[in-house]
Amino acid sequence: MRTLIIDTSGQFTTVLVAKETNLISASILQGRPAEHLHEQVQTSLSSLHIKPSDLGRIAVVVGPGSWTGLNIGVTAAKTFAQVLDIPLSPISTLDALVAGHSKPIWAIMNAGRGQCYYVRCTCFTHDVQPAMAVAPLDTVFNQIRTDTSAVTVLEYGNTFENLLCGDHRYQSAARLLPESLISTMNQSPLLEGDAIKLLKPVYLQPALAERGTIS
Amino acid sequence: MLILGIDTSCDDTGAAVVRDGHEVLSNVIASQYKAHDRFGGVVPVIAAREHTAKISFILESALEEAGISFTDLDAVAVSHHQGLLLALVVGVSAAKSIALACDIPLIGIHHLEGHIYSNLMGRSKVLKFPFLCLTVAGGHTLLLKVVSHGTYELLGHTRDDAAGEVFDKVARHLGLGHPGGAAIEKLAEKGDPEAYNFPRPLINRTDGEFSFSGLKTAVVAAIDRNPNLNKADLCASFQQAVVDLLVSKTIRMAGEHQLQQITLAGGVALNSPLRTALKHAADDHGYQIFTPCDDLCMDNGAMVAGAAYFLYKERGPNPIGIDTRANAPLGSKGIRYRHDSKYR
Numbered sequence: 001m002r003t004l005i006i007d008t009s010g011q012f013t014t015v016l017v018a019k020e021t022n023l024i025s026a027s028i029l030q031g032r033p034a035e036h037l038h039e040q041v042q043t044s045l046s047s048l049h050i051k052p053s054d055l056g057r058i059a060v061v062v063g064p065g066s067w068t069g070l071n072i073g074v075t076a077a078k079t080f081a082q083v084l085d086i087p088l089s090p091i092s093t094l095d096a097l098v099a100g101h102s103k104p105i106w107a108i109m110n111a112g113r114g115q116c117y118y119v120r121c122t123c124f125t126h127d128v129q130p131a132m133a134v135a136p137l138d139t140v141f142n143q144i145r146t147d148t149s150a151v152t153v154l155e156y157g158n159t160f161e162n163l164l165c166g167d168h169r170y171q172s173a174a175r176l177l178p179e180s181l182i183s184t185m186n187q188s189p190l191l192e193g194d195a196i197k198l199l200k201p202v203y204l205q206p207a208l209a210e211r212g213t214i215s
Numbered sequence: 216m217l218i219l220g221i222d223t224s225c226d227d228t229g230a231a232v233v234r235d236g237h238e239v240l241s242n243v244i245a246s247q248y249k250a251h252d253r254f255g256g257v258v259p260v261i262a263a264r265e266h267t268a269k270i271s272f273i274l275e276s277a278l279e280e281a282g283i284s285f286t287d288l289d290a291v292a293v294s295h296h297q298g299l300l301l302a303l304v305v306g307v308s309a310a311k312s313i314a315l316a317c318d319i320p321l322i323g324i325h326h327l328e329g330h331i332y333s334n335l336m337g338r339s340k341v342l343k344f345p346f347l348c349l350t351v352a353g354g355h356t357l358l359l360k361v362v363s364h365g366t367y368e369l370l371g372h373t374r375d376d377a378a379g380e381v382f383d384k385v386a387r388h389l390g391l392g393h394p395g396g397a398a399i400e401k402l403a404e405k406g407d408p409e410a411y412n413f414p415r416p417l418i419n420r421t422d423g424e425f426s427f428s429g430l431k432t433a434v435v436a437a438i439d440r441n442p443n444l445n446k447a448d449l450c451a452s453f454q455q456a457v458v459d460l461l462v463s464k465t466i467r468m469a470g471e472h473q474l475q476q477i478t479l480a481g482g483v484a485l486n487s488p489l490r491t492a493l494k495h496a497a498d499d500h501g502y503q504i505f506t507p508c509d510d511l512c513m514d515n516g517a518m519v520a521g522a523a524y525f526l527y528k529e530r531g532p533n534p535i536g537i538d539t540r541a542n543a544p545l546g547s548k549g550i551r552y553r554h555d556s557k558y559r
Contacts, residue, residue: 034304038311039536052316067260068301071267072308078271079312083285197271200264207260 001056004041004080005181008033008073009065009093010156012175015040017048021186023178024048033072041076052084059089059185061096061176063202064109064117064132065156070201081196088196089188091181093156094119094132097173099180102151106144109156113208116140116160120150132202137163216289218527219277219313220520223266223306224298224326225354226250226257230273231516232281232288236524237337241280242510242517245269248394255387263301270309277516285313290320290532292523296543297326298354303539311535320532322523325545326514331361332522333507334478339525342505347474349465349493352481352514353379353394356461357552358423358468361478364529367546370468371423372553378457379483381427385434385453389446399450400486406451411437413456415463423468430456454488462492469502478505484512 002024007014013033017025025048027040045052060077063070081088094107094117104122111117111134118140119132141163144153153164158172191199216236222229231242247265251257278284293310295303307323314321330350335342347370348359356378358371376384379396386395391402413433416426434453438444461483469477477497483489484506497504511518542557544550551558 034307034539035536037308038315039534042315042535051318068263068304071263071301072304075267075270075305075308076312079274079309080316082271082274083313083316197275198268200268203264207258207264209254209258209261 002050002054003057003059003089003185004055005059005185006037006041006073006077007061007091007176007181008037008069009061009063010069010175013037013040013069014175014178014181015044016178016181017044018182018185021182023182026178028175033069037072037076052080055080055084055086057087057089057190058084059091059181059188061093061181062090062199063093064111064134065093067201067203074199074201078196078199081191087190087192088199089185089190090199091184091188092132092202093176096176096180096184097154097156099183100177101154104147104150105152105154106147106150107154107156108140108144108160110159120147216524217283217287218322218520218523219274219288219291220324220516220518220523221274221291221293221306221310222326222329222514222516222519223270223302224294225302225514226262226265227514228266228269228273229514229516229519230277231520232277232283233336233517233520233524236335236521237339239336239510239517240282241277242515243273243276243280244513244515245273252393255393256383257299259299259301262299263305266302266305270305274309285317288313288317288319290322290523290527291317292322292324292519294326294329294519295323295537295539298541300539300541303541307537307539311537315535320527321535321537322527323533323537324519324522324526325543327355327357327545328365328522328526329518330480331359331367331478332525333480333511333518334505335525336507336511336518336521338505342476342478345474346476346478347465347469347472348478348480349461350480351378351461351483353377353383355481355552356425356427358464359550360472360474364525365547367548367550369550369552370472371425371464373425373427375426375428376431378425378427378461379481381431381457382483384431388435388438389450396483396486399454400488402447403451403454403488406445406447406449408451408455410445410448411452413437413452415456415460418460418463421467423464425460425464427457427460430460454486458486458489458492461489462496465493466496466500466502470500475501476503476505480507480512482513485509
């Protein structure tokens with residue numbers, strides 16, 4: 001079975017095609033998913049000499065991440081699955097980020113306005129992970145600094161590099177790696193029917209207007 | 216030719232199936248007014264989130280009502296220019312996926328062309344080029360000479376606020392909620408349109424230019440001076456000022472450019488006093504007036520599919536990498552109806 005994998009959560013637009021668990025095509029471009037995403041899908045399928053109807057599954061990174069990027073990627077993936085009548089697997093950004101890394105590990109990413117998405121993974125499998133959350137930077141960083149058992153602090157992006165400088169455990173990732181996306185996808189649920197139509201990007205935070213900061 | 220039209224340019228998620236540019240088989244619109252009501256206007260990020268949540272269901276409903284499936288479609292059309300960028304990209308992403316998955320042409324439509332063509336749907340034998348189009352909504356107020364398919368001449372536009380935007384802002388100041396056009400029209404039915412003598416900016420100028428910000432300021436100032444004023448009188452007087460401005464400029468431009476047929480389009484075209492006043496004025500001068508049915512006035516997918524039918528013949532399909540822009544020049548002549556800084 002061939003799977004089309006879409007990631008528009010960060011600074012790169014990633015389109016992968018996997019056959020079972022093997023990567024057979026990768027297209028990674030920086031930014032502008034609104035223009036690039038479908039061109040990348042078209043080019044990837046053409047280069048493999050396959051049609052969209054040859055796909056057996058769609059997988060998409062649902063966030064957290066770029067608000068607009070996720071809207072574009074999730075809408076594209078939902079519509080592909082709806083039209084082709086095939087299942088859809090949602091992938092969590094932070095699940096894909098920690099895949100393949102030694103545990104325990106903190107996965108973090110900038111949520112803007114002094115906040116941070118975070119998850120602390122202790123297990124080698126994804127099925128018992130704690131839920132991802134969002135909290136003020138100070139709160140999360142204090143927990144990370146006192147958590148001496150964690151072996152890695154991995155950020156999606158690199159905006160916290162200066163804030164966490166001196167912590168030898170700190171690493172940053174500019175994008176989610178193809179092998180991480182494939183391994184995470186294979187542990188994600190298969191959505192079908194109305195569950196696909198109901199899929200939304202992961203917005204852990206309300207919009208600025210909803211938080212009462214503007215009238 | 217069966218075309219699926221998608222519009223997510225603002226706060227309505229619209230999808231429709233139209234046959235041969237005329238026969239509307241379905242026209243499904245999911246309004247988001249409840250999500251934006253408490254803010255007194257449309258919040259772009261919330262609009263984008265709502266579109267993403269609803270788009271799959273709206274597409275499904277549009278096809279079900281039309282009694283067809285994705286494989287029956289001959290093309291997919293989408294508003295990709297003019298609107299809220301964060302909202303537009305959602306509809307464009309869905310349309311591109313459909314075009315790729317179904318291997319059918321993708322047709323990008325300027326949102327304003329959707330409004331313009333809402334009058335041609337079902338009327339292409341009686342409405343002849345060139346004709347005058349007054350398209351007036353929350354995001355624009357334009358007077359255009361529609362020369363041929365996809366070719367327009369700009370006869371006038373608003374220098375500041377759009378007429379629909381002023382309706383919304385006055386309604387918000389009166390606490391009437393969002394969107395404000397229908398609320399003001401309803402309240403105005405009980406009021407005296409001559410109770411307040413609000414200004415009619417630029418009404419004596421001989422060109423087609425509009426300005427509504429001074430009128431808005433005058434109305435807001437009147438409310439602030441006397442919070443206990445008669446809201447019905449104020450709404451009626453304000454509405455009359457807008458109608459006077461729109462009608463006088465439209466009739467003047469029709470005469471100057473010798474255009475015998477006038478079309479009215481956009482969300483403000485739903486306003487009954489505007490329709491009536493324009494009809495009376497046109498009758499007095501021997502002009503014909505055309506207005507779309509109510510379902511085609513608000514933002515919707517059917518007008519996009521209708522425009523696509525006619526414009527596809529002229530322009531052909533768009534590439535899958537078609538861009539999305541909040542402001543884009545209109546038509547083959549690249550008409551710019553906003554400040555140059557808006558066109559990046």
